[in-house]
Every structure is written in structure tokens, then in C-alpha cells.
Amino acid sequence: MRVVLPAGTTETALIDGISAAGAAPELMEHTPSADVEILEYGEPVASPVTPVSPNGCPTPAAVTRAVREVVGFDVSIVDAGLVRSTAAPTVEIGADPGADVRESAAVPGADAAFDRAYDYGASLPDDELLIGETVPGGTTTALGVLTALGEPTAVSSSLPENPLERKRRVVDEALTASDLEPGDCEGRPLEAIEAVGDPVQPTVAGIAAGALESGTAVTLAGGTQMIAVAAALRHAGIEAPLSIATTSFVADEQGDRLEAACERVDCDLTVTDPGFDGRDHVAMERYCAGEAKEGVAMGGALSLVPDGEMAAVRDRLEAVCARLGIEAEGDAGGDPSADATEDGRGP
Template structure:
């Protein structure tokens, strides 16, 4: 099976009050650049999270270097363009849904991404693996899921009792829009307009345009994409969500419960850094980590190519050692 890995980039103003640090705003472009180079090019920084952990893109890079699968970067809507070859869909950044509709350009983004998917459908590619990089995307995805009647990201059954700042931001967005949870279950495009982000809209368009097998590589973001596709009448039989075991095992969010409700199969990459000599890599096994940069889908491609999760974990160790030695 001929597969193509797409990394869709996006930015959103949700959950980023005040002055947004440049590394956070530029994370999508630095993720894309690191996939092709030893370190990002736009700014001189290492691919790490704000907490100092290695960003999940290091897993994607490890799988890419081992398996050699082709990677195409798609700019769904970012502050800057990455300094690598890429396809431009939009430069429209998602707004803060607490203040205004988040994505008034969603229609144009979906239209252009769908055209790209249709062109890829004319190629010999049998499988499209779609990953995403968008800081704050977990919040927009949770908001869309809530609008469609799913409960990802909270164990609360009441809209009156937010469990964390992210949930508070979502409830603020619902109040601004005058929408109750589940009210848009039959209007997924309005859910995207009010609460979505450009990476999500681009992934929806690509998935509609490409009519063969699609692997949605991510966590909450790809749950939201799947939910939108299902609400639009797409059969999820040709779809799979590929993520990591850390996402599946995260007790904060009922990931498997929603995939079962959606009727979409899943793959959870069984990577293990518990015995790593680097405490920063051990953190993947100790703290819940958001899925980013299509790490689970990239691992899926490497495993299909004959590499074991242990091989990929070892390659991540090698890449991290190179980073800290620079």
C-alpha cells in the first residue's frame, strides 16, 4: 500500500490570552522544519514543549527517518509559512471563540483542502495519513465535540462546573455564541465556524476529497474531525484514528468511548521510554501528553514498513541525544 503522510499546520487564538510567546505561535512551522532538518529554521530553538519535554514531533521524525515515507506539509492557516516546501491552503488564523466566531473562513479552507484531496486521489496513493500541529487545538477540538454532543475532555455532566481553564474558555465561547452543548449535532459546519480551527477544517476537506483509506493521526483533534465527518454523512468505514497509548490511557478524557460511539477503529502506538536515560523522555510515560504532529500515524507507517515500536523508541533516543548535544 502506497502511503503519504500529511502534516497540516494551524494556529488558533483560543486559550492564548495576552501576549503569546513566539515559540508557541511558531510551533507549527518549527515542527514542520524539524522534520526535514536537524533543528527548526524560522527561529533558533529546540523542538520542546513549554514544560521542557521533547515535542512529539521527535517521534514523527524518528519514524520518518527509519521508514522513509514521503511527507507533505500543508499550511491550513498559520501566522507564518514554514521554511520547507509546502502546499498553501490559507493564512487565516483561528480567532478566539470566546470573542467572535472562530473560523469564518472555514468554507474556503474546506473547499481548497478538498481540491487537494481530489488531486491526490488521482495519484497511486492508497492511504493518506493526516497529522496536525496547532497549539491550543485541544481546546477547539473539545469545543466542537461538545457542540456535536460528545463529552471529550471532561468528566463533568454539567456546563456549570468547568474542571480547568480550558473548559472555562469553552463554556465562555458557548455563552458568547448562545449555544448549548449538543445543539449543533445536525449542523457540524456551524460548529466549525463557531469553535473550530484551520487545521481541523483542512483535515475535514482533505478527508472528503480523498476517497481511499484515511488515517487521522492525532488525539482529540482527530476525534473532532471524525465527528464532523460523520455528522456530514461520511461513512467512517475507510477511516482509522492513529494515536499513542498515552492518549488512549489518559483518564482525563474518554478517548476510546468516543471512538466507539463514532464507530471508527483506532491504532495506539506502543512506544516506551520508561527505561530511557533521559528524564525528559521518561516524562512521556509519567505525564499525560497531547498527541501532536501525527506521532501515532507516523509510528503506524514505520511499523507497517517492518520496524518495531522498540526500533522507533531507540531512534527517538538517538535524535534526542543529538539535540541535547547541539
């Protein structure tokens, strides 16, 4: 099993009220770069930040890393528009960071990114792929793409209280800037992404399309951001079987809407509960309280855990948190740069 993780950035994450309170823009830019280092090495190596919320909730990269240490899987990281360098090895497809969706074109190179990602996905020799993502601002851009495609619009959030109306106002402004109405991009998903998306979306879609074309089984590892990618694939006429794997935290927030969305885009759905409610540790408590929920292929990675092994994952998560400076009682190591983005954990 290979986990492919496109990582990128979008200036949409810098819009006031889209990111978590206290998250400084200069730190937010490092979040995806830090995420991929945690997944690859177990802790940040070159990144100057550790993505941790003020309440002690670590990035989902910590959970995915914990699963990797228990289960073992190959990882390929794709630079899908990183604005900051990372020490993790990356596959380059020439993607640029995304612009603010309220500009006339949020992802000017969406077509080219999709084509290069398609070639990469088609070249992979694996029988199965899990494709995840890390991109601050990702649920807002997902909402933008779903709206432009004319799909039902409900996305998740990495905060307990989802500022959905704020996101909808941003998307309304974005559509106006691109001279679009909801549904104008039906059947033209790359136009939707170019107008109101982010560079991770055409990268994930391209990798998935290329892999599916070559006969590889594909699972989109994530929540409502992956619903947007799946919708883009279906609007592109790709009818191959496709699955989505996410966490119980997303499923609990979305309720019946998640299953309905998966049915609409003809995707099988796997939901995994990591059992965090049974542990007295701040990181797991914050997930149970509704923070983070998903991202960095967390739900897909958890779906790989064999029966009886989830306790070992929880043990490893405590060890990963200790490496990240997150103590069980909630001290995030005293690092003033420790922060997370509201949108960046990406369900």
C-alpha cells in the same frame, strides 16, 4: 504511505491558563512552523525556537521525525493558518489563523477552507493517507466543536494534569459569544468549527473527506483532537470507513473513554506503545510521565513501525534529540526560548 500534516494557529492558545506556564505568546506562534521544519529537515531551520518543555520533553515532531528516519514515508505539509513563516515546503489552501473562540466567529473561513482542502485531498494519488495536525490550543477547540455538536466532551492534554475544567469554562464563554447552546450545531459541523473551532479542523476534515471520496484509505493520526474531526465528518454525513491511530500515552489517560468515543464516531482505533519506559533518556521519561502524549502525527507514524523496529526508533529519537540540543540527562541546550504549549501538542 503519505503523511499529510496541516499546521496552523489560533488565538485561543493565548488565553491565560490554556498554554503551559512560561510559554511566551511570541514564541508559541512559532511552534507549528518549527514542528514542520523538524519533520521535514530533522531540526528547525528558519524557526527561532525549538519546542521543548522546561522539563526536557520535546515536541512530538521529534518522535515522528525519528520514525520517518527509520521507516521512510512521504510528507506533505499544509498551511492551515500559520501565523509565522516556515522553511518547510507547504501546500497553500488560503487558510487564515484562527481567532479566539470567545469571539463571535473563531474561523470565519471554515467553509472555504474545507472546500479547498477537499479538492486537495481528492487530488492526491496515494492509496493510503495518514493525516496529522499541529496547532497550539487544539484540545480546547476540539472540546468546543464536540460540545457544539452535542458529542460527549472529554479531551486530552499535553500536561500530566489536564486542566479540563478551565477548558470547559473557555468553551462555555465561546458558546455564549456565538449565541449557541451545547448541541445546537448537530448535523452542521462547519458551523461548529466556524463558531468555536480552529482552522486546522476544516483543513483536516476537508482533506479526509476528499480522499475518502476518491477511494483513498484515511487514518486520522492523533488523539482526542482527531475524535473531534471524525465527529465533524460523521455529522457531515460522511460514512466511509475511517481509522484513528494514537499513542498509548493518550489511551492511558483517556481509558475506556477513548474506545467509547471511537465507537460513537464509527472509527477503528489503533494504539501504539513506543516502549519509552525502557530507556533512560529525559525525552522518553517525560513522555512516560504524561507530557506531550500526542501531536504532529506521532501516533499514526508509530503505527507504521514494523515489528522489531521500535528499538531503532528509540535510537533515532535520541539522535534527533541531540540535534535539537536535548541531552539525555535533561539539559535542553540552554536555549531560553525552548518551550512548549500546554495545548499545542494536541491529543
